[in-house]
Amino acid sequence: MKFNSKQLIFDCSKLLRTHQQYRLKSYVAQTSEIPATVKPYKDIPGPRPIPLLGNTWRLLPIIGQYQIADFANVCDILHKEYGKICKLSGLVGRPDLLFVYDANEIEKVYRHEGPTPYRPSMPCLVYYKSVVRKDFFGDLPGVVGVHGEPWREFRTRVQKPVLQLHTVRKYIEPIEVVTNDFIQRMNEMKDENDEMPSDFDNEIHKWALECIGRVALDVRLGCLDPNLSPDSETQKIIDAAKYALRNVAILELKMPFWRYIPSSLWTKYVKNMNYFIEICMKHIDAAMQRLKQKNVTSDKDLSLIERILTSEKDPKIAYVLALDLILVGIDTISMAVCSILYQLATRPEEQEKIHQELLKALPDPNTPLTSKHLEQVPYLKAFIKEVFRVYSTVIGNGRTLQQDLEICGYHVPKGIQCVFPTIITGNMEDYVTNASTFMPERWLSKHSENSSNNTIHPFASLPYGHGARMCLGRRFADLEMQILLAKVSF
Numbered sequence: 001m002k003f004n005s006k007q008l009i010f011d012c013s014k015l016l017r018t019h020q021q022y023r024l025k026s027y028v029a030q031t032s033e034i035p036a037t038v039k040p041y042k043d044i045p046g047p048r049p050i051p052l053l054g055n056t057w058r059l060l061p062i063i064g065q066y067q068i069a070d071f072a073n074v075c076d077i078l079h080k081e082y083g084k085i086c087k088l089s090g091l092v093g094r095p096d097l098l099f100v101y102d103a104n105e106i107e108k109v110y111r112h113e114g115p116t117p118y119r120p121s122m123p124c125l126v127y128y129k130s131v132v133r134k135d136f137f138g139d140l141p142g143v144v145g146v147h148g149e150p151w152r153e154f155r156t157r158v159q160k161p162v163l164q165l166h167t168v169r170k171y172i173e174p175i176e177v178v179t180n181d182f183i184q185r186m187n188e189m190k191d192e193n194d195e196m197p198s199d200f201d202n203e204i205h206k207w208a209l210e211c212i213g214r215v216a217l218d219v220r221l222g223c224l225d226p227n228l229s230p231d232s233e234t235q236k237i238i239d240a241a242k243y244a245l246r247n248v249a250i251l252e253l254k255m256p257f258w259r260y261i262p263s264s265l266w267t268k269y270v271k272n273m274n275y276f277i278e279i280c281m282k283h284i285d286a287a288m289q290r291l292k293q294k295n296v297t298s299d300k301d302l303s304l305i306e307r308i309l310t311s312e313k314d315p316k317i318a319y320v321l322a323l324d325l326i327l328v329g330i331d332t333i334s335m336a337v338c339s340i341l342y343q344l345a346t347r348p349e350e351q352e353k354i355h356q357e358l359l360k361a362l363p364d365p366n367t368p369l370t371s372k373h374l375e376q377v378p379y380l381k382a383f384i385k386e387v388f389r390v391y392s393t394v395i396g397n398g399r400t401l402q403q404d405l406e407i408c409g410y411h412v413p414k415g416i417q418c419v420f421p422t423i424i425t426g427n428m429e430d431y432v433t434n435a436s437t438f439m440p441e442r443w444l445s446k447h448s449e450n451s452s453n454n455t456i457h458p459f460a461s462l463p464y465g466h467g468a469r470m471c472l473g474r475r476f477a478d479l480e481m482q483i484l485l486a487k488v489s490f
């Protein structure tokens with residue numbers, strides 16, 4: 001099984017910044033002055049830009065020095081060449097990227113992020129939401145690619161139901177059902193040597209899409225059906241998801257020229273996004289009709305989407321939430337699962353430990369999983385955390401500075417986009433004891449108590465980010481990964 005595609009969570013946008021600056025005025029005023037002795041921004045090391053093309057040429061196909069498809073490698077090269085801080089300046093159409101490989105400084109940036117943190121992300125989506133389809137998104141465009149007050153307003157409205165444990169636990173049974181179907185597919189697909197096909201990651205994407213459809217649209221999309229006709233709605237959704245996932249990085253980093261001349265890639269991107277909106281509206285409207293017929297006695301009877309539909313007058317909130325969850329909830333988790341399954345397959349000792357732990361928690365594998373069972377598998381959860389630390393599929397996170405800040409002894413002006421490459425910092429001896437050893441035990445409290453030299457800097461490995469903007473789907477993501485790992489490990 002191959003999995004070299006990596007997820008990049010940060011990117012850039014200047015749009016909507018005015019809202020944010022307005023809100024942050026009072027916060028910025030409280031922050032401390034940077035001493036004049038601090039070194040100037042221009043002295044931060046990094047590759048030298050050339051006239052006209054700046055450093056963008058280094059990211060271009062063929063002539064470029066850095067393979068943007070392997071951004072983890074770019075982060076690694078820059079770290080090795082320039083140390084704990086490195087600046088990639090002179091990028092066409094976007095602000096500088098500042099790579100920070102110091103966990104203490106990453107912590108500092110997060111702690112100064114203010115009430116409406118700005119994660120530079122998906123400029124295509126920002127443009128789509130705020131310009132191309134402003135008619136649809138209006139003043140509450142969701143959380144992904146949205147900043148300032150509109151972000152805060154939307155996140156406040158949806159955060160409670162999405163993160164509440166009792167809502168998330170309602171999905172153990174539906175996700176187990178989807179996962180059982182997936183395991184049946186795995187059994188059908190394996191060859192005479194019990195190997196999965198080389199495009200197995202496609203099937204994992206379908207499992208992820210099926211899970212997110214169940215959570216965000218209240219529907220079984222049917223993605224795991226092996227005999228889908230090419231013009232079925234399900235196949236079209238799979239194709240649209242694939243298109244979105246494969247082309248966003250190209251549009252945003254390799255060919256950012258759509259901002260000036262709309263390319264065919266950009267036109268297809270817009271068409272694709274419009275299709276997603278259509279699908280979300282269709283399924284949410286159906287959920288609304290079902291809700292009208294439902295006998296509801298308490299919140300506990302409601303699914304996530306039904307809770308949103310009940311608490312919000314405007315179904316638009318549910319449409320936009322569903323769209324955001326689908327957009328970021330497929331590739332992130334699929335890549336994580338590819339990494340987890342690969343590590344599991346190649347580590348028989350850890351495999352056995354997970355198996356024994358499961359046998360203890362759940363002697364009969366046919367018993368439906370409950371939250372109690374999942375509480376009794378700390379090693380399985382630690383295994384996932386260790387895979388994230390060592391082989392994180394989220395290369396990094398980022399924040400656009402909303403005020404000047406001293407970072408690694410340099411004066412960094414506001415507006416600069418900081419990148420925190422968790423894939424590098426999670427593997428640095430400075431922050432993790434025996435960093436090169438794969439050791440899930442390091443995450444178990446019993447182990448940390450017994451071992452005085454087992455330290456992990458809390459900001460070195462942050463797969464879900466940090467603070468008010470932390471991953472909104474993290475509880476669902478954890479649940480999906482734990483269920484899948486439990487089911488394949490029996």
Ligand code: HEM
Binds near residue numbers: 212324463
């Ligand atoms: C293992 C899988 C996943 C990983 C590693 C991951 C990681 C992340 C990270 C690093 C961020 C940025 C956080 C920050 O800025 O501090 C993020 C944001 C987000 N994630 Fe995830 N994610 C995963 C799965 C999911 C899933 C399954 C969903 C949907 C159910 C989801 C929904 C979101 C949303 C909506 C945001 C934007 C939050 C905001 O800006 O307010 N994620 N994720």
